[in-house]
Amino acid sequence: MSRWGDNLYDRTRLPHGESDRRLSGHLTDEQFTDLLLGESSHSISEHLKVCAECREEAERVSGAIGSFERKSRLWAECETASRPRIQARRPAYVWLRPAPAWAVAAAAIALVFGLFFHTATGRIDRSSQPHPEIATTVPQPVAVDSTLQADNALLAAIDGELRIEDAPAATAYGLDLGARAVPSKPARKVLN
């Protein structure tokens, strides 16, 4: 077989050997790679103009890569669409930036102190004032001179009665109640 007539794809004789392609005059793997990379030299371009076999092979390989690119892109888009997207996993405290955090802390402290003082002053105020229920149900005593005199007279009468009743027993024990008799203490005047 002549040099130019050597079949590039006859891999039973020289399986994909580089020397085979060099001898055949077709593009080598390096030249073919440069062609696909778009870095083809002038000699490669000139060869493609005259060699339909290499031109057809280049179109076939680049077309296959293009088909692979489209298929794989479609596959990836379908896979991506069918799966949940990543959500931003923000921690619960992320909204507390440094400056607002100090502000929130200061506000919390102020709130605690405010509640404390409010409660404390409330207790003081309540302890200094009478309970409203007691104030309304317990009437204030009203002092009247005639009432006091009547009460004192009543107490004196009771004292007299007691002395009379206890006299026989006291005399039996040798006591003289009349000498120790102390009248009941008169009721004091209640001041408002």
Place this chain on the structure above:
Amino acid sequence: MQLALNPAMIGCVPGNAALSELDDIESLDRVHRARILRFVSFSTGDPDLAETITQDCLLKAYNGRASFRGDCSVSTWLTHIAINLIRDHQRTRKFQFWRGVQKTAADVSEMSSLLPSHESSPESQLLSRERAAQVTAALDTLSVNQRSVFLMRFIEEMDVQEISQATGMQINTVKTHLHRAVKAVRLKVGGGAA
């Protein structure tokens, strides 16, 4: 690693838009999730693992947005994070286990073939699916690094410098991976004719 490069040299344009984009995780998710999911899925070959890595990638970007200096695009930065997460999973025994059962797991290419196509005729649809499956089969023969580099260049349409930036590889290493990946794809797809 990408931070060591000069933004002017690599063409990255820092901007306030990128920074504000990172401030909203829901927007970040909406714009970039499908792209990251596709990249990780076809890099690892495991859609379930890819979902986990994609989620981790977006959360990591959002939580670490303060470290983003705008030396490159958000997209490139996210890809860089995703690559690091893939590498982390590669080191774990779990990844080794899932690689072992990968053959019995649902194949990403099978799922993509079930999707409706915009091709004009049934024949075109069938041809398109076959070609996509051939590329997927070719990617299965590659290492994770080669697959990632191929995906970044031909699917994410990142240039070699951006790939170098995202992966931390030298440009020559990136090109080597690309050559090997293209060779594998050429063998699978190009070898079917003639």
